[in-house]
Amino acid sequence: MKTRWLLPAALLLAITGCGAPTGGAEGEVTYAEVPSPSEPGGVHPLTLDIAVPEGPGPFPAIVFIHGGGWVIGDLDDFGDRIHEASRRGFIGVTINYRLANLDDGHGKALHPWPAQLQDVRCALRWLAANAATYKVDTARVGVIGGSAGGHLAMMSAYARNEARFEPDYCPYSENLEVKAVVSMCGAGDPASVYETTDWWIKPYVTRFLALPDGAKVKDSPEVFADVSNLTYMGHGPRVPLLILQGTADTLVLPEVQRAFAVSARLLGQEVHVEYLEGAGHDIDATHRAESDEFIWKWFGERL
Numbered sequence: 001m002k003t004r005w006l007l008p009a010a011l012l013l014a015i016t017g018c019g020a021p022t023g024g025a026e027g028e029v030t031y032a033e034v035p036s037p038s039e040p041g042g043v044h045p046l047t048l049d050i051a052v053p054e055g056p057g058p059f060p061a062i063v064f065i066h067g068g069g070w071v072i073g074d075l076d077d078f079g080d081r082i083h084e085a086s087r088r089g090f091i092g093v094t095i096n097y098r099l100a101n102l103d104d105g106h107g108k109a110l111h112p113w114p115a116q117l118q119d120v121r122c123a124l125r126w127l128a129a130n131a132a133t134y135k136v137d138t139a140r141v142g143v144i145g146g147s148a149g150g151h152l153a154m155m156s157a158y159a160r161n162e163a164r165f166e167p168d169y170c171p172y173s174e175n176l177e178v179k180a181v182v183s184m185c186g187a188g189d190p191a192s193v194y195e196t197t198d199w200w201i202k203p204y205v206t207r208f209l210a211l212p213d214g215a216k217v218k219d220s221p222e223v224f225a226d227v228s229n230l231t232y233m234g235h236g237p238r239v240p241l242l243i244l245q246g247t248a249d250t251l252v253l254p255e256v257q258r259a260f261a262v263s264a265r266l267l268g269q270e271v272h273v274e275y276l277e278g279a280g281h282d283i284d285a286t287h288r289a290e291s292d293e294f295i296w297k298w299f300g301e302r303l
Helices: 009-016 075-087 115-129 148-158 190-196 199-208 221-226 254-266 283-302
Strands: 029-035 043-051 059-065 091-095 136-146 180-184 241-246 271-276
Touching (some): 029 115, 043 115, 059 148, 075 091, 136 148, 148 241, 254 271, 271 283
Parallel strands (some): 059 091
């Protein structure tokens, strides 16, 4: 029997962080089915929800990627924001992706890295394939994520051309070019986050990366390099990035985020960081109005 990792409610709220549940989503669509013989039915369905503005279009689109340490979370975490996006003239899409919470029966994750990025890629391809149906302007697509979702949002832009992250199961082939990214307290470089984060987060990182508990970055440098945005930013697409960072965040420390931004700029990327004074990892819990202002202004100017 496959088991799932469960967290107490307080820890779940902290780790899902930026973009915690505040509203439901409806009208879910299955954008792909991943063969998974160990799961019921032999497949793992991947779902999304989409909100489209009224009018003829085409409209710019924003894809929202939930957080949760790559092991928990759900598309409903951004359910309210896709509807806010549609009211502002954007198509809003919130997606599910395979999590590392299912056990393979031997104490390891059934869906470790890079399953999560492959699924994000497939969702973007679904959006391109269904552009006419949903009135999508495929030349104006942005991606945003919170926490682990912020990491994946960045990877979807900067590692877009990396063949080893190809979702072979995906029935769609057209790659969308991401035009702008927002990372809400995201782990741009998981190695530096892993070395400085709260102790209880570390097992979720090692599970996500299929490493033993207590693993050291120095013992698996190639694994941490593979999952780092810094590996791809130098030769990958140039995509403007906005980072929203709480000054009281203990999971992704402000100084770690600052160092990541400096490194990304040295690699030729345009990076803007906005520090929200007093905000923890769950920015929206205390600073929702401020984060909204930054998000909509950013995408409004770049899409």
